[in-house]
Amino acid sequence: MSRVLIIGAGGVAGVVVKKCAMLPEYFSEIHLASRTLSKCEALQQEAGKDRVVGVYKVDADIAAEVAALIRQVQPALVINVALPYQDLPIMDACLETGVHYLDTANYEPKDEAKFEYSWQWAYHERFKEKGIMALLGAGFDPGVTNVFTAYAAKHYFDEIHYLDIVDCNGGDHGQAFATNFNPEINIREITQRGKYWENGEWHETDPISVREDLDYPGVGVRASYLLFHEELESIVKHFPTIKRARFWMTFGEQYLTHLRVLENVGMTSIHPVEFQGHKIVPLEFLKAVLPNPGSLAEGYTGLTCIGTYVTGLKDGKEKTIFIYNNCDHAACNAEVGAQAVSYTTGVPAMIGASMMVQGHWMKAGVWNMEQFDPDEFMNRLNQYGLPWQVVECDSPFKR
Ligand code: NDP
Numbered sequence: 001m002s003r004v005l006i007i008g009a010g011g012v013a014g015v016v017v018k019k020c021a022m023l024p025e026y027f028s029e030i031h032l033a034s035r036t037l038s039k040c041e042a043l044q045q046e047a048g049k050d051r052v053v054g055v056y057k058v059d060a061d062i063a064a065e066v067a068a069l070i071r072q073v074q075p076a077l078v079i080n081v082a083l084p085y086q087d088l089p090i091m092d093a094c095l096e097t098g099v100h101y102l103d104t105a106n107y108e109p110k111d112e113a114k115f116e117y118s119w120q121w122a123y124h125e126r127f128k129e130k131g132i133m134a135l136l137g138a139g140f141d142p143g144v145t146n147v148f149t150a151y152a153a154k155h156y157f158d159e160i161h162y163l164d165i166v167d168c169n170g171g172d173h174g175q176a177f178a179t180n181f182n183p184e185i186n187i188r189e190i191t192q193r194g195k196y197w198e199n200g201e202w203h204e205t206d207p208i209s210v211r212e213d214l215d216y217p218g219v220g221v222r223a224s225y226l227l228f229h230e231e232l233e234s235i236v237k238h239f240p241t242i243k244r245a246r247f248w249m250t251f252g253e254q255y256l257t258h259l260r261v262l263e264n265v266g267m268t269s270i271h272p273v274e275f276q277g278h279k280i281v282p283l284e285f286l287k288a289v290l291p292n293p294g295s296l297a298e299g300y301t302g303l304t305c306i307g308t309y310v311t312g313l314k315d316g317k318e319k320t321i322f323i324y325n326n327c328d329h330a331a332c333n334a335e336v337g338a339q340a341v342s343y344t345t346g347v348p349a350m351i352g353a354s355m356m357v358q359g360h361w362m363k364a365g366v367w368n369m370e371q372f373d374p375d376e377f378m379n380r381l382n383q384y385g386l387p388w389q390v391v392e393c394d395s396p397f398k399r
Pocket residue numbers: 007008009010011012013033034035036039058059060061081082083084086104105137138139140141142143180181182183185293294341344345
């Protein structure tokens with residue numbers, strides 16, 4: 001049985017639902033639940049009632065509500081594409097009901113802008129004992145970038161030493177300022193201190209203070225800034241030969257200027273303020289007035305380029321490869337009515353789910369993507385809309 005329950009009905013969920021709906025050979029029945037029922041109904045309409053057979057309202061902050069829904073639907077797997085705040089209650093519900101779990105972003109507490117795997121890795125023994133699996137971080141980054149690393153290690157190197165994950169959005173949505181996925185989560189991530197791994201320890205940097213101008217295939221040269229990103233934590237754990245691991249993301253001047261102003265006036269704060277007799281969180285209010293990322297697709301042009309530079313040893317010689325994908329905003333819109341950031345997250349989540357329900361990746365416990373054999377996942381990226389390239393090149397980074 002490959003009945004799946006998808007939780008969340010935002011930009012990424014739209015892609016997951018539609019891609020799963022196209023593949024009845026993997027997913028016999030799709031059920032969709034989220035906080036706002038009307039968004040589930042709209043998605044059901046678009047994907048087809050014959051494929052999305054049930055829609056439900058659920059508050060996924062409450063494990064008991066999710067567990068009751070799982071008992072009603074009886075899925076083989078829950079695909080969590082709500083927000084990182086819901087990871088733990090949904091994992092609790094999966095544990096209680098004995099159902100597999102997948103997500104695309106690691107847990108972070110609402111009142112502290114901090115994300116790390118410790119909270120979810122702590123479920124490993126309990127998932128193992130229950131005989132169920134959790135696949136963590138099955139989007140593009142984290143997700144595909146972890147699989148790219150495993151693929152490089154398996155096919156191109158005897159030992160990997162340097163890793164630089166690069167994420168470029170070379171697209172133009174025509175808005176003065178907008179985020180490409182949930183604004184609250186996105187701005188919390190970007191305004192944190194930067195962090196990278198070198199010689200066995202973490203090093204911190206001021207937010208958006210370290211810059212490299214990198215040349216992205218299909219896009220060109222873009223200013224790229226060092227950020228902490230969650231896959232670094234699991235990859236350095238699972239590939240202990242890595243001497244340095246970093247993550248870079250491109251931002252345009254206009255985006256950074258807006259962000260700086262919003263920060264300076266306190267609009268990115270996660271601490272509640274009193275406003276006309278109510279407590280409001282400035283960042284939550286900001287989310288309410290910014291464009292909905294799901295609405296950016298129409299008229300969005302240009303490409304994304306996300307990939308992984310890996311430097312290491314093969315037969316005693318040092319070499320570097322770059323594995324990457326280009327994704328076209330307009331093509332994603334034509335296929336599933338989404339922009340490329342939602343698409344590059346939703347397609348890997350669908351593929352990860354297909355790997356689990358078909359038993360290619362199925363092992364009790366809590367796992368990250370790089371802990372499985374990468375080959376079939378890489379085949380499915382080519383097959384389902386995210387073709388990748390590998391080039392041998394000089395590393396663009398100084399040592
Ligand atoms: P959206 O804000 O568009 O969608 C989130 C959805 O979750 C909304 O439908 C929202 O409901 C629902 N939701 C929020 N809280 C609850 C709750 N308590 N109970 C039930 N449903 C709830 O976000 P995105 O689609 O942009 O992002 C989804 C996830 O994907 C995030 O976790 C994000 O971090 C992750 N992501 C991962 C990437 C990767 O490459 N790994 C890249 C991009 C995103 P409502 O509609 O009522 O607000």
